[in-house]
Amino acid sequence: MRADAMRSQQADAPLPQAASRLAVRDVLRDGERDVVAVEEPLEIRVDGEAMAVTMRTPGHDEELALGFLYGEGLIAGPTEATLSDDLAANTIEVRGPLAREQPARRFYTTSSCGVCGKGAIEEVAVHCAPLAAGPLVARALLAGLPDRLVQPGFQRTGALHATGLFDAAGELLCMREDVGRHNAMDKVVGWALRERRVPLKDTMLCVSGRLSFELVQKAAVAGAAVLVGVGAPTSLAVELAQQREMTLCGFARRGRVNVYAGDQRVVDSAASGAE
Numbered sequence: 493m494r495a496d497a498m499r500s501q502q503a504d505a506p507l508p509q510a511a512s513r514l515a516v517r518d519v520l521r522d523g524e525r526d527v528v529a530v531e532e533p534l535e536i537r538v539d540g541e542a543m544a545v546t547m548r549t550p551g552h553d554e555e556l557a558l559g560f561l562y563g564e565g566l567i568a569g570p571t572e573a574t575l576s577d578d579l580a581a582n583t584i585e586v587r588g589p590l591a592r593e594q595p596a597r598r599f600y601t602t603s604s605c606g607v608c609g610k611g612a613i614e615e616v617a618v619h620c621a622p623l624a625a626g627p628l629v630a631r632a633l634l635a636g637l638p639d640r641l642v643q644p645g646f647q648r649t650g651a652l653h654a655t656g657l658f659d660a661a662g663e664l665l666c667m668r669e670d671v672g673r674h675n676a677m678d679k680v681v682g683w684a685l686r687e688r689r690v691p692l693k694d695t696m697l698c699v700s701g702r703l704s705f706e707l708v709q710k711a712a713v714a715g716a717a718v719l720v721g722v723g724a725p726t727s728l729a730v731e732l733a734q735q736r737e738m739t740l741c742g743f744a745r746r747g748r749v750n751v752y753a754g755d756q757r758v759v760d761s762a763a764s765g766a767e
Contacts, residue, residue, distance in 0.1 A: 515549050515645050515652070515669070529651035531671045532582055536560060538567075539588040540577075549645075549652065549670045550582075555682030556675055557584040562685060563678060563710040566590050570685040620709075623736055624693035626717025627660035630759045634741050635749035637662065637698040638722045645669040646700070654700040655680045657692070665695065673699060674706050681714045691715025703729045703742050712736045718757060720744050725752050 516527040529549055536544040536557045543566070548556060554573040561567045568591040576585040637658060645652040646669060653673035657666045657680050668679035677699065684690050692715045699707055702723035709732060711719045719733070720741040730752045733740035739754030751758050 515551050516648055527648055529645065529649040529671050535580070535583045536586065537576060537583060538586045538590060540585070541594075543586075543594075546672070546675060548672055548675045551670075552668055552679045552682070553582075553584050555668070555679045555686065556670075557586050557682065558685050559678030559680065559682030559710075560675075561586060562681060562690070563713050565592055565713070566594075569690070570688065573682075620713045620736070621691070621715065623712065623715060623717045623738060624691065626739065626757050627694055627696070628757055628759055629660065629696065629718060629739075631749060631751075632747070632760075633662050634696075634718075634720055634751075634758065635744050635747050637696065637720050638700065638744050640664055641698055641700060642667060643669060643700060652676075656698045657684060658696045658698060660694055660696070662696075665689075673701055673704070674710065676700075677707055677710045681710060684714065693717065696720060698744070702726070703740065705729050705732060708732045708736075708738065708740065712738060717754070720749070 515530055517530050519526050519528050531547055532550055534546050534548050534553055534556065535542055536546070538561070544560060546560065557573050558567070558570065567586070572587040574585055576583040637656070640658070640662060641654055641656040643652065643654045646654060652669040652671060653676045654667060654669045655676040656664055658664055666680050666683045668676050668683070670676040670679060680697070681690065684692060695716060696718040697711050697716045698720040700722050703719065703721040703725035705726060705728040708719060708729045712732070718739045722744055723742060725740060725742045730740060733753035737754055739757045740752045741749045742752060743750045
C-alpha cells in the first residue's frame with residue numbers, strides 16, 4: 493500500500509500530456525479521498541462502420557484507434573482520426589479505406605485481453621514486413637530503460653500500464669499509459685504513425701510489465717527491432733520474437749536484464765548480466 497506522504501504529494505500534482513485529465517477519478521477509500529484509474533469503452537469506426545470496441549483509459553484516443561487498426565493490418569499508414577460526426581461519446585472515427593478485407597467478426601477487447609488461438613503467429617506474418625537490422629544497444633542501456641519510463645498515472649493509482657518509445661541512445665520519445673497494456677502500446681504506435689516514424693527501425697520499445705504475445709506482435713508490425721519489459725515473457729512471445737528476429741529482453745530491473753531473443757543487437761551480452 494502507498495504511503496500517505498507519497499499520496500499527499502501526488503494527489504494534487506498535475507498530470508503531463510501523456511496522461512489525460514480524465515485518466516483518474518476521485519473515490520472514497522475507508523472514508524478518505526483516493527483516486528482510481530478510469531476504464532471506459534471506446535468504439536472505433538472506419539468510414540462510419542463500427543470495427544472494434546476496446547476498454548481503455550480515456551486520453552489519446554485518436555492514437556489508440558490508429559495504433560490498433562495498424563496493428564491489425566487494417567490501415568497501411570497514418571490517416572485522419574477524429575471524433576465521430578454524430579459526436580457520440582467514447583467514439584473515434586477513422587478515415588478509410590481499409591488496407592485489407594474487413595474481418596467477418598468485430599473486435600472486442602478488454603483491458604486485460606490478449607491474442608490467442610491457433611494460427612495467430614501465421615496471421616502476424618501475413619501483414620508484418622521483415623524487421624530492419626535495428627540498433628546495436630549496450631546491455632546496460634537495455635537494463636536501465638524502465639528507469640527512464642516515467643509513469644505519473646501509475647504513481648497516482650497503481651493501476652496503469654505504460655509503453656515508452658526510445659531512440660537508440662535511450663532518450664524517451666513518447667510515453668503512454670492505460671489500464672490495458674496493449675492499449676498503451678497502440679497509443680505509442682499511433683503517435684509514431686502521426687509523427688511519420690513508422691516503421692520503428694531505429695528505436696526501442698519498453699513496457700512496464702510482462703511481455704505477452706500480443707505486445708511482441710504489435711511491436712513487430714510497427715517495425716520495432718527491440719522490445720524490453722520489466723516482467724517475464726511468455727512462451728509464445730519468445731517464439732514469435734525468435735521467428736521475427738526481434739531482440740526481446742525481460743526482467744529489466746536493478747541494472748540487470750535477460751535476453752530471450754535477438755542477442756545479435758546486444759553489445760557485451762555476457763552471461764553475468766542475466767538473472
